[in-house]
Amino acid sequence: MDAAERLAPVxxxxxxxxxxxxxxxxxWVCVVDIQWAEPRMFHFRxxxxxxxGTTRREPLVQARPWRDRYPEIGHFxxxxxxxxxxxxxx
Amino acid sequence: MKNxxxxxxxADLIVVNATIRGxxxxxxxxxxxxxxxxxxxxxxxxxxxxxxxxxxxxxxxxVTTAVGKEHGFLLKVAELEALGFTLPAFTVNVFELANRYGxxxxxxxxxxxxxxxxxxxxxxxxxVEKVAP
Numbered sequence: 001m002d003a004a005e006r007l008a009p010v011x012x013x014x015x016x017x018x019x020x021x022x023x024x025x026x027x028w029v030c031v032v033d034i035q036w037a038e039p040r041m042f043h044f045r046x047x048x049x050x051x052x053g054t055t056r057r058e059p060l061v062q063a064r065p066w067r068d069r070y071p072e073i074g075h076f077x078x079x080x081x082x083x084x085x086x087x088x089x090x
Numbered sequence: 091m092k093n094x095x096x097x098x099x100x101a102d103l104i105v106v107n108a109t110i111r112g113x114x115x116x117x118x119x120x121x122x123x124x125x126x127x128x129x130x131x132x133x134x135x136x137x138x139x140x141x142x143x144x145x146x147x148x149x150x151x152x153v154t155t156a157v158g159k160e161h162g163f164l165l166k167v168a169e170l171e172a173l174g175f176t177l178p179a180f181t182v183n184v185f186e187l188a189n190r191y192g193x194x195x196x197x198x199x200x201x202x203x204x205x206x207x208x209x210x211x212x213x214x215x216x217x218v219e220k221v222a223p
Contacts, residue, residue, distance in 0.1 A: 028189075034118065040095040040174055042107065042214075056135045056189055064139070067115050074118040075136060077192035081120070083102045 009065040014046040024052045026079035030063035032070035047074060092219045093174025097123075099214035105193055106216070108172035112140030119194035121172065123209070123216070127198035129183040130170070136194050137165065137184060144184075151183050160185070172197055173218040175205070 011032070020029060031047035050073070051062030063073050097106050103122040110117050110132060117136055129151075134144075147163030162185030170180040181200065187193065208217040 040093065040107075042096045042098050042105075054189075056133065056194070060135055060139045067139075071115045072109070072118060073115065073139075075194065076118075076120060079192055081098075081101045081103055081105050081122075081192035082190065083122075 009050065009062070011066065012049040014048055016046050017043045020047070020049060021078040024049070024078050026077075027052045027054055028056050028059050028075065028077050030059040031074040031076065032063075032066055032072075034072070034074050044074075092217045094215050094217055095173045096215045099211060103193070104209060104211070104216070106172060106197070108170060108195070108197065110136065110140060110167055111169040111171070112137065112142050112167060114139070114141030116140060116169075120192070121195040121197045122193050123202070124196040124198055125202065127196050128200065130180070130196060130198040130201045131162075131185050131187070132167075132182045132195035133187050134184050137167070142167070142184075147184065148181075151185070153183075153185055162186070170201070172201065173205070173207070173216065175218065175220060177201065177204070 029049050030051035032050050034047040035045045037045045050066045051059030053059050060075060095106050097104050105120050105122050108119055108121045117140055119136055142165055144163060147165050149164045151162045151164055152159045153162060162183050164181055165184050166179050166181050169176055169178050205221060206219045
């Protein structure tokens with residue numbers, strides 16, 4: 001069990017995406033109870049944060065205790081999305 | 091029927107939300123539309139959390155990058171939902187992408203080829219229409 005798993009599960013109140021970005025800058029976050037303004041919009045209206053960290057894995061581990069209650073968990077990066085990445089597959 | 095999906099027009103990439111469903115739940119992630127990639131790619135951490143592992147892989151794959159050849163594996167996920175459509179039993183290439191890119195995968199041609207699509211970059215949305223079988 002690593003440090004992230006030993007922490008007691010914590011959930012925030014409903015936060016907007018700008019609020020989440022401000023509180024957890026350049027981090028990966030896991031969110032639940034996602035309220036979408038409309039289907040297929042890029043940003044949600046609000047959600048509750050159940051994990052955050054500088055790696056992809058940290059918030060996913062912190063979010064495990066919530067998986068039973070919230071079968072759908074969002075996993076997003078609050079910083080700027082950048083290119084490039086590998087392009088050719090064989 | 092055309093589905094309209096929104097993306098952030100200020101981002102470096104065309105990134106949309108996608109939902110991956112597995113045996114232990116589902117995760118909403120952000121994936122880049124990549125018409126230069128034959129395969130749809132998802133990072134392993136996300137798939138681990140919804141109940142998949144390398145043992146579920148069906149074949150090893152390799153990716154040629156600027157720094158050499160790196161390895162991943164093919165995996166069939168229960169469902170991948172993106173751009174307003176849900177594809178069951180969909181094969182993805184499980185492959186690591188650097189944290190700093192801020193995305194969990196790429197929507198490649200094995201997803202996109204099933205549709206006609208129109209990317210309206212300045213307006214920040216993509217129109218997608220299923221191709222008749």
